[in-house]
Amino acid sequence: MISRTQRILFWAIVWFSIVILSVPTLIVVGASLTAGNIISFPPEGLSLKWYGEIAMARDLRGAFGRSIIVSLICLAVSVPVGTLAGLALTRFRLRFTNAIQVYLLLPFTIPLIGSGIGMMLVFGSWRILGNVWPVGVALAAINIPFIIWSVSSSAASLDGDLELAAANCGAGRVETFLHVTLPGVMPGVITGGLLMFVLAMTEFLVSLLLTDARTVTLPVQIYNNIRSIITPDLAAVSSVFVVIALFAVWLLDRLVGLEIFLKSK
Amino acid sequence: MTSKHTRRGVLRAGMATSGAALLSAMPAGRLLAQEPEKPSEIIVRAWGGEWVDALKAGVSDPFTEMTGIAVRHDLTEDNEIQPKVWAAVAQGRVPPIHINWDTTTNATKSALRGVTEDLSDLSNLANTTELAKPVGLDGYPLINTYGYVYVLAYRPEAFPDGPPTSWRDLLDPRFKGRIALYNDGIGFHFPAQVAGGGSLDDIPDNMEPCWNFVREIKEQNPLLGEDPDFTTWFQNDEIDAACTISTNALGAKRNGVELAWTVPEEGCKFDTDCLWIPKNLPENELYWAKQYINLALSQESQQVWLDGLGLPGVVPGLTPPAGLENDPSYPTKPEDFEHLIRISSAVQVQNESDWFARFKEIMQG
């Protein structure tokens, strides 16, 4: 069905994409196994000593724990907010839609440094800086368009008649929402939620401005380490992330099936 | 605005004198009996890697041993902590750190803004050299703790005929794309002024010679970066020479990168780093933060801390680390300073933005 030239051309592009997406990751994982003191590839001799280093580092573990908390808070804020907004944009005819779209894109059009400085001043005047939870809220704010788009792209193809039918059969509004609307957009909610979580786990610039030494999160810690001499422990931390990622993807596949990211209905 | 300033000045002066009187009038035993409540920890901003390791060994660990107060190191960059501290003081909040280990130029901005505590009453100041005193500021809103040189670091194999003797040697075509400078040009402006045929006395009024030389260097497509970039670039064989702080070169060398450094005939910039305490700390935490800095000025602490950094301190009688005796990056005697260029922080902070803009204008072209 797909013609020969198309197949060759497309697969060439796909392979190119696979290479540029994977090679830097593989290099970093490979470099983490070095026995030497500097990040290099190929590594100078194999050893797991840098994994020993990071397992011993108490500050890294503390930062990792806080990052998990921050990401969960980001998730708790962004999933309901983003789902409702995604549905509102697709299921209702709102006035000034274009203006709202531009407004909701502000998290992407404001440079992260601007968002960070701005929220530092706002949170500072509210006297909530120094806590961990505002960082989660802030990360929800700067990445919210991601979950809005993923929910609205699922919702756009949701059949509105189904909701009407449910209502006609006497289902209440909550029931219709929980049993018809929400399952319909679930792929979008899961994609968006995963993105929000992962992006919160890796964001460093805004987090840097909203944390202090007692509330520092993992990406900030990594970023600060990079600013001095770069040692392979950093590569080891990243490799741990890759392993966690593989596990998360495997788990997701077992639970809901990876195809969920491709579905639009 | 003016009246507010004067009042703050008066308050600061008053506090300083009463503090100093307190310290000198009371015998040490009495003072300890009355010391304010100890916080469970104090936070010191520091640079990571070799830098924080040295500080920990020389000052933080001994401080914890003496007082029982834990020391937490905040590894946020000095540039990046600055707006955080400024915002905290402006909003009347407790700042995120107790002590800032900072470049003197950066710290001078904070001092001028009035966000630093006066440190004139520290007892160990009596034992320090002239270098500890900030130039062009009243009292001790910050205390310099050591000096350092922006050396010309180079890969010996790229210079088979011996070390470069002039900054102009970098104009050799074989170094095209193989040299690196700080991305704001810091450390390079003053030697460039000389290399461009100008005079240091003309800084800041006539820096045309400096800009002419920067334009010549631009033709060489230099890489521009920060401390960690230089290490990475030397490591990955991207560059042959860089204008950088000697400690970074030393750090890279200790990590196995083949490096040497020199002070060319035009000279190198000499500058200092310092410690200071932001305003708005609770009274007792301020007291203990001051004790930390006081300890950092003791001879024992300076010896260990600066051994790690390979830099000359501000108390007399320190022993240079092995291999750095008579090294140009470790100036101690007056003749060592002949080729080093020191410009007051006041002049630097007043003009830095303009120099920066000028440098960017040439380099971003």
Added chain:
Amino acid sequence: MDALEAALDMIWPRRLARYSGWAMIAPAILLVGILVLGLVQIAEGSLHTLDRSTFLPSEEYTLANYQTIIDSTTYWRVLWRSLLGAGLTVFFTLLLALPYSYIMVRTSSATIRKSLLVVLFLPFFIGQVVRAYGILIVLGTSGAVNDVLGLFGVEPLRLLFNFPAVVFGLVQYMLPFSVLLLAPALTAIPRETETAASSLGANWLQSFWHVVIPMAKPGLVGAGLVVGTLSLTDFAMPAMLGGGSQDFIANAIYDQFFRTADQGLGAALALLLVALGSVIAGVVIAIFGAGTLGMGGRK
């Protein structure tokens, strides 16, 4: 369930139904409102110049910072570079993402589909900075690519620290986002439509151009908006792969806030960038619709 229905009837009676859309979007508007409050603070700051004898903002309000930007050739150059960089990134990212999502959606093999998804997800988990570091190693003068070129007798090339390197880094960073945005749009295109087109004698290029791309438009526009706005305001890639001479606006803002302590000038630059990004997004949305970012209203 009944209790929930009753509770909903209490707090949001059915007669308010025509405002339901607004009620549902309100939380998002409030959340983004935090950023807007920050923006207001920044806007205030941009109206004061820095007094270099006290390092405090000036008392009086002034537009001097904006004047400085307008008069500066450096900022115009940096602005142009950011725009060009963002434009090229959008183009190349979509060029790669479209076939990638197409193959991923259309392949009949579940293994291939899953593998392509895994390849997409893994880079997400290591942040932008570490990824850029990986690129530094691969493309370095003594890196893997130059090693391969060396086998063919090519002298080591300087592949990094120039404008193309920054664009490459951005494309690498944005590719997973745009595939995830495009895939649902492509899934929605019935396979039969394409079959019909080819049975009418269209070759694959024609059917792709006239059938697939128009039907994938919402996804393309959505992905383009996301990639464009994110790369226009990016900081890390130009900083790490540009070698210091390829600044984007975000780097210039960083310098003013963190290096020269001139927060007013930094604030003015930030506001101009927000205005520029919003105008571009507004124009795109007005012309093409918002794409998958919301398809505007029940028909």
